[in-house]
Structure formats: structure tokens, C-alpha cells
Amino acid sequence: GKRIGVLTAGGDAPGLNAAIRGLGKAAIGRHGMEIIGFRGGVRGLAEDQWVNLDHTSLSGILTAGGTILGTSRDKVHKMMVDDQPTDMIPTIAEVVERNKLDCVVMLGGGGTAKNALRLHQAGIPVIHLPKTIDKDIAHTDNTFGFSTALEIATDAIDRLHSTAHSHHRVIIAEIMGHKAGWLALGAGIAGGADVILLPEIPYDLSSIVETIERRKARGTNFSVLAVAEGARDIRATAELNAAESLIKTAPTPEAKAIARSNFARIQDEHRENPFRLAREVEAATGLESRVTILGYVQRGGTPCAEDRILGSVIGAAAADLIDAGETGIMVASKGEGAAPVPLEDVAGNLSLVPIDHPWIQTARDVGTGLGD
Numbered sequence: 001g002k003r004i005g006v007l008t009a010g011g012d013a014p015g016l017n018a019a020i021r022g023l024g025k026a027a028i029g030r031h032g033m034e035i036i037g038f039r040g041g042v043r044g045l046a047e048d049q050w051v052n053l054d055h056t057s058l059s060g061i062l063t064a065g066g067t068i069l070g071t072s073r074d075k076v077h078k079m080m081v082d083d084q085p086t087d088m089i090p091t092i093a094e095v096v097e098r099n100k101l102d103c104v105v106m107l108g109g110g111g112t113a114k115n116a117l118r119l120h121q122a123g124i125p126v127i128h129l130p131k132t133i134d135k136d137i138a139h140t141d142n143t144f145g146f147s148t149a150l151e152i153a154t155d156a157i158d159r160l161h162s163t164a165h166s167h168h169r170v171i172i173a174e175i176m177g178h179k180a181g182w183l184a185l186g187a188g189i190a191g192g193a194d195v196i197l198l199p200e201i202p203y204d205l206s207s208i209v210e211t212i213e214r215r216k217a218r219g220t221n222f223s224v225l226a227v228a229e230g231a232r233d234i235r236a237t238a239e240l241n242a243a244e245s246l247i248k249t250a251p252t253p254e255a256k257a258i259a260r261s262n263f264a265r266i267q268d269e270h271r272e273n274p275f276r277l278a279r280e281v282e283a284a285t286g287l288e289s290r291v292t293i294l295g296y297v298q299r300g301g302t303p304c305a306e307d308r309i310l311g312s313v314i315g316a317a318a319a320d321l322i323d324a325g326e327t328g329i330m331v332a333s334k335g336e337g338a339a340p341v342p343l344e345d346v347a348g349n350l351s352l353v354p355i356d357h358p359w360i361q362t363a364r365d366v367g368t369g370l371g372d
């Protein structure tokens with residue numbers, strides 16, 4: 001039988017263990033493979049740190065949050081080693097060779113897709129499984145982690161309504177999602193948020209104030225705002241876009257470095273956005289305004305049924321595809337099943353909410369303000 005490795009990288013997400021288990025059980029049980037698990041993401045791969053996975057270590061993990069293997073956000077081509085960014089791809093090739101691996105299965109999000117593509121291009125056999133609470137990976141219908149995070153964020157918005165209506169307050173719930181608005185949009189609709197702000201739709205304070213004032217005029221003295229962590233007002237969006245294009249067009253590595261640090265500074269300035277927004281809304285509406293940052297709570301705890309199924313389906317499908325000799329692919333979720341997609345099509349290709357998406361139309365239809 002074949003011998004394979006598995007690792008989990010990037011932010012932890014509910015469903016990772018279900019996917020490890022699905023992969024491992026199908027690999028061992030159905031295909032007679034051996035499987036080892038690298039610890040702490042691609043760093044464990046570079047450092048040859050692994051444990052054997054067998055029926056015993058794979059049992060009892062289906063319902064557990066986080067990842068039994070641990071994770072990190074390292075980049076294979078510039079991993080910090082002795083404080084120096086180091087290209088670890090040749091080292092990883094040696095580790096794969098030494099352990100006689102037919103494939104390394106990498107469970108992760110956008111950053112992991114990029115790592116996987118780099119390894120694939122260096123001739124290392126890899127397969128990527130799409131995991132993220134952000135649902136921002138291209139060419140897959142879904143990503144495990146999203147559904148659980150959506151439930152948690154929705155529950156949070158439900159609970160925030162209690163304080164908002166009891167105290168006649170505006171409450172801003174900051175929801176994760178990186179550069180995509182899927183989580184904020186979904187939770188905003190499901191939780192009945194009065195305003196939803198997304199990175200895909202730069203907002204205008206006056207439009208938000210208008211929505212809150214319209215509610216006030218109807219006698220409703222509170223509002224709950226579902227705000228994606230990546231949401232920016234029109235001015236900040238323009239500033240950030242300009243700074244980003246300066247990085248892309250920088251003629252020299254030195255200029256690129258300066259443009260990068262300039263971009264980081266502007267991004268930092270806007271990190272306090274929800275608090276600034278609360279102050280501005282309070283000043284404009286006279287309603288006390290507060291912020292709740294949902295943070296890592298959204299990634300924590302036991303995966304919901306959908307993510308357990310998705311992780312199991314994708315994990316088991318990966319074992320079948322490895323058995324069939326596939327490499328250099330992501331195992332995408334398609335309908336209720338799975339299908340291979342070339343890594344070249346996935347890496348660096350974010351899936352943002354299209355502004356003509358049915359969910360956006362639904363939010364507008366039910367009278368939710370989108371800040372535009």
C-alpha cells in the first residue's frame with residue numbers, strides 16, 4: 001500500500017479532525033495505506049516532526065474542535081529559521097523522500113493552497129483540502145469550518161439583541177472572514193441584523209445612520225450591526241486600494257518593501273474601525289453605541305453536523321484520489337460530493353461575495369442596510 005502524510009495549517013477550524021479521521025480511516029481501512037501526521041503545520045513537515053496515525057489515534061476525534069496535529073501559519077519558501085526567512089522547500093523534499101511518502105495531504109485555507117502549489121511545482125506530491133471559516137477559497141462550493149462559525153456568529157447576534165433592545169443601544173458585532181464577507185453576510189441575514197457591512201461593499205456612514213434613524217422613526221430604539229472584520233468605509237477602501245497597487249507596481253525590491261510597510265501602517269490605522277464607527281454612530285444618532293468582537297469564539301468548539309459531514313466526505317475522497325494517483329490538486333466540495341481541481345486554479349484566487357449574490361439581494365429585500 002501507499003504511504004501518506006497529513007498536516008493541518010493556517011487558522012484552526014471546526015471540522016479539521018473530522019477530515020483527518022475521514023482521510024485516515026479511508027486510507028487505512030479501504031486502501032491499505034500507512035499514514036503519518038506532521039505536527040504544527042508545514043513547520044512540522046520541514047522539521048520532520050510526525051506521529052503515526054492508526055485506528056486508535058483516529059478514533060474519538062470526529063467531534064473535537066481544533067486540530068489534533070496542531071497548526072501554524074508558516075510559508076514553505078520563507079519560513080523563519082534562526083530569525084531568517086528561509087526557503088525550506090528543498091528540506092521538505094528530503095523529508096518526503098526519507099519518509100517514502102507518496103503524497104502529503106495539506107488541510108488549510110488560502111495560504112495553504114499557495115504553499116501546496118509551491119511544493120507541487122517543486123515536484124513534491126501534495127493534495128490540498130479546503131478548510132476555512134471564511135469560505136473564501138475559489139472553485140469549491142464550501143469549506144469545512146464555515147457552517148459551524150456561521151452558527152456561532154448567528155447565535156452571538158441573537159444574544160446581542162437582548163442587550164441592544166433592553167438598553168436601546170446600537171451594538172456592532174465584528175465578525176471574522178478575512179477579506180471576504182461570507183460569514184458576516186450569512187450571520188447577518190440569519191440573525192436579522194439591521195445593518196450588514198462587508199468588505200465587498202465599501203460603506204458610507206450616512207447610509208448607516210439613515211437606516212438607524214428610519215428604525216428610530218418607527219419607534220425602534222436599537223440596532224444590531226453585523227460588521228465583517230474586513231469592512232471599510234469608502235475613504236479607507238480607496239486609501240488601502242491605492243497603497244496596495246503601489247506594492248504591485250513598485251519597480252525595485254526596496255520600493256516594494258517601503259510600499260508594503262506603508263500598506264501595513266494604513267491597515268493598522270483601520271484596525272480600530274469598529275470602535276471609531278461606534279463613536280461616529282453614537283454622535284450622529286444619540287444612541288449609545290458599543291462594540292463586541294466575536295474573535296476566536298467563532299472558530300472554537302465542536303463542529304456542527306454539516307462540517308462533520310463535509311470534513312468526512314472531503315477527507316475520504318482525498319484517500320480515493322491518492323489511490324488513483326492524483327497529485328497537485330485541491331479536493332473541492334461539489335454538491336454533496338467531492339471533485340479534484342488543479343492547484344494552479346485555486347492558489348491566490350480568493351472567493352469574495354459577488355455583489356449580485358442572491359444573499360445580498362435577500363438582505364436588501366428584507367430591508368437590511370448594507371451601508372451603501
Ligand code: F6P
Pocket residue numbers: 011073109132133134176177178229299
Ligand atoms: O482564516 C480564518 C481567520 O479566523 C480569519 O477570519 C481571520 O482574519 C484570521 O483567521 C485571524 O488570524 P489569526 O488566527 O492569525 O489571528
